[in-house]
Amino acid sequence: MYQDVFGQDTTINSRDALEAWNKTLLAFMAHGAATPTHLGEALTLDPNFALGHAVKGMFYLLLGRRELNDTAREALGLAEASAMAISISAREKSFVEALKSFYAGDMSQAVAHLEDVLAVHPDDTLAMKLSHGIRFVLGDGKGMRQSIEAVMGAYGPDHAGRGYLMGCHAFTLEETGEYARAETVGRMGLTVSPDDAWGLHAVAHVYDMTCDAQGGLKWLEGREAAWAHCNNFRYHVWWHKALMHLDLGQNDVVLALYDTEIRADKTDDYRDISNATSLLSRLELNGVNVGDRWEELADISANRTEDGCLIFADLHYLLALIGGSRQHAITKLMGRMHRDAKMGRVEMHRLMATPGLSAAAGLEAFGESDFKTAFLNLARARQTIQNAGGSHAQRDVFERLTIDAGIRAGFLDEAETILKDRMRKRAGGEDGYAAARFSLISQGRDASSCATSLPAE
């Protein structure tokens, strides 16, 4: 039995394998591109490393791609076989159980198994980060915060995971509206772990939610090294930077970042597709011509209509298909979403029923310029859209589409109510988007009062 870098007893066969595992853990905490390489090395050195197989399976499932379920099933089989061949700890067994639940489509149960680990081993940074990551996919901001705050006392100044814990804490504070504390904790965390792109990005979220695009740019500029080492998470940090330029009306800079960073690699990872589609949607809502940029996103999304791993991914594939006017693929995707919702077999199916279907119907109607139907459906979805997963900043694309549909359909009072609620979530701040929409609502009201005061002919 060895101890990993975070002090956890680990059933692994050699010091070399442990070293590769420690590199895996540290790379995973920093969203490092090298994570799978280190994990592959650990599993090559110790093919019976049950915990490593279990974590590999969860990494693949977190990618949200149907074709990777086979790899996850294989990892589960190897984890279970290893657990039979070699005596492993209760902690390690819980990771295997977490993978089993995740693979069976019960992500909340997977989280529960990881929380079981944290109840006994609160200083287990791996369990903390995995629970955080799965809860993020479920949109469970409050749960993320409770999970982190329950284990903080176990992190002394020498704990190797302390900076990463602070990065996660900063993100949960931001997602639950405590912006000042989030910024302080995020900045402190980055001084402890300078490669923690998640913590750096949590502070970028704070600037977004407090409507301070200039401050956000100042925060990100010069800190590129903190996310250059990342896997495709680095595209997401560039996306945040682009949102700040968008808010300042610097559309040329946004498009340049889109072409040179955000979509420099035409990947088909759903997180990259979501960055791209939501940015193009925001640009178009602001009246910007995005050229032929929808085409490659629509090509990729047309191949993922049968995926169905995550409704967050499906809704962004739908945005791409609408942007690229792919009617046949839209029909296929909508059909599959309805079938999933009807089945209700796993957690994602139930989330597809609510809020997935209303959100999808709203997006489809928006694409057809049927703004009344779009607004009614999107406003209904809005009540539970948090369960679609992701962050406030990511889901803001749906909020913007709802408000814009309302304004275009003439539901000015309703659109204004949502706009004010959006401001309330942003500590009362008004960003460039809100200012422009309040102006549109005001113009709409002026036009309607002029029309009613015209003398009858």
Ligand SMILES: [Fe+2]
């Ligand atoms: Fe983000």
